[in-house]
Amino acid sequence: MLQKQFTDIIQLIKQSRANAIKAVNTELINLYWNIGEYISKRVESAEWGDKTVQELAIFIQTNHPDLKGFNSRGLYRMKQFYENYHQAPFVASVKQQIQIDKIKDNKIVSALRTQPNDADKIVPSMRTQLISDIRDTILVKLSWTHHRTIFSRCKTPEEMGFYIKLSVKENYSSRELDRQISAGLFERTMLGNAKLPSSLKEIHHDITNNFKDSYVFEFLNLPEPHSESDLQKGLIKQMKNFILELGKDFLFICEEYKVQVGNSDFYIDLLFFHRGLQCLVAFELKADKFQPEHLGQLNFYLEALDRDIKKRNENPSIGILLCKDKDREVVEYALSRSLSPPMVSEYKTQLPDKKLLQKKLHELFENNNEAEY
Numbered sequence: 001m002l003q004k005q006f007t008d009i010i011q012l013i014k015q016s017r018a019n020a021i022k023a024v025n026t027e028l029i030n031l032y033w034n035i036g037e038y039i040s041k042r043v044e045s046a047e048w049g050d051k052t053v054q055e056l057a058i059f060i061q062t063n064h065p066d067l068k069g070f071n072s073r074g075l076y077r078m079k080q081f082y083e084n085y086h087q088a089p090f091v092a093s094v095k096q097q098i099q100i101d102k103i104k105d106n107k108i109v110s111a112l113r114t115q116p117n118d119a120d121k122i123v124p125s126m127r128t129q130l131i132s133d134i135r136d137t138i139l140v141k142l143s144w145t146h147h148r149t150i151f152s153r154c155k156t157p158e159e160m161g162f163y164i165k166l167s168v169k170e171n172y173s174s175r176e177l178d179r180q181i182s183a184g185l186f187e188r189t190m191l192g193n194a195k196l197p198s199s200l201k202e203i204h205h206d207i208t209n210n211f212k213d214s215y216v217f218e219f220l221n222l223p224e225p226h227s228e229s230d231l232q233k234g235l236i237k238q239m240k241n242f243i244l245e246l247g248k249d250f251l252f253i254c255e256e257y258k259v260q261v262g263n264s265d266f267y268i269d270l271l272f273f274h275r276g277l278q279c280l281v282a283f284e285l286k287a288d289k290f291q292p293e294h295l296g297q298l299n300f301y302l303e304a305l306d307r308d309i310k311k312r313n314e315n316p317s318i319g320i321l322l323c324k325d326k327d328r329e330v331v332e333y334a335l336s337r338s339l340s341p342p343m344v345s346e347y348k349t350q351l352p353d354k355k356l357l358q359k360k361l362h363e364l365f366e367n368n369n370e371a372e373y
């Protein structure tokens with residue numbers, strides 16, 4: 001009896017924490033919308049230019065270094081967020097708490113014209129009314145990472161709306177959403193003349209996991225929590241420890257290291273620096289059968305590392321792909337095409353042996369399978 005009551009208390013705590021995370025996400029999405037709208041309208045009216053947005057980013061970083069995510073790239077993404085969605089049916093159909101047309105009310109305009117001495121009192125009020133409110137829309141039911149994936153990869157409002165509703169209904173993680181877009185789910189659905197089930201029009205309220213987003217914790221200036229229950233992260237952590245055991249030359253940098261390309265963020269499972277080779281080493285772990293596109297993705301990451309992260313005195317980055325399906329383990333190296341044959345030979349001499357990595361990968365998955373039973 002007592003155990004049941006104690007469990008009830010745990011559920012209350014978890015529910016309150018979930019509500020708090022969703023509330024923060026709602027405010028975050030609403031804030032990014034308003035910043036995007038503010039910038040968009042000033043750029044559209046030629047009041048602001050590209051240089052102004054960069055100056056804003058520098059101002060924030062200089063005067064408020066604790067505010068994360070507001071560099072020039074982040075600000076342009078907020079602008080893109082607003083411009084892609086503000087006329088979409090899934091936003092326009094929801095009545096905003098503050099209507100822009102109130103600004104054009106004849107009484108306010110008349111007051112500005114006839115009472116210039118009171119203009120300073122009226123203008124701030126007007127500026128407040130320029131702020132939109134999207135907290136009652138479907139947009140706040142997804143994280144910022146979800147939205148950035150959608151508006152940077154989808155071409156039409158119909159496609160955006162499709163993935164927004166689907167992500168909410170199916171409680172997609174941002175990675176699962178990215179996979180569905182890559183698989184062309186929208187196109188296949190349209191070509192197959194398949195109708196979306198009516199359930200997609202409903203809102204699934206148990207979607208707390210969608211909001212455990214790095215941007216939420218960045219917004220609050222908090223460290224992002226690590227979920228040990230996540231299979232992928234658990235395996236990555238074990239592989240990290242194994243790599244560090246191989247020798248002193250590997251220096252660990254980060255798990256899920258973020259690289260930015262265009263309007264999209266990508267995450268490298270493990271990033272090390274190799275002292276002997278003087279280069280970055282990226283590890284990608286795939287819990288499925290080896291596919292050629294896995295290597296293409298890893299090479300894409302290496303180009304981003306060499307362009308934006310690598311120091312001038314360092315050698316080109318290396319990628320190591322680890323794949324495991326039910327039958328076998330595959331380990332492949334990804335090396336820059338600019339490397340000379342002697343350098344390639346030197347890299348392979350100092351990198352971990354493939355057979356050793358395959359053996360460890362097999363052990364990790366075997367141990368995980370035994371733990372599940």
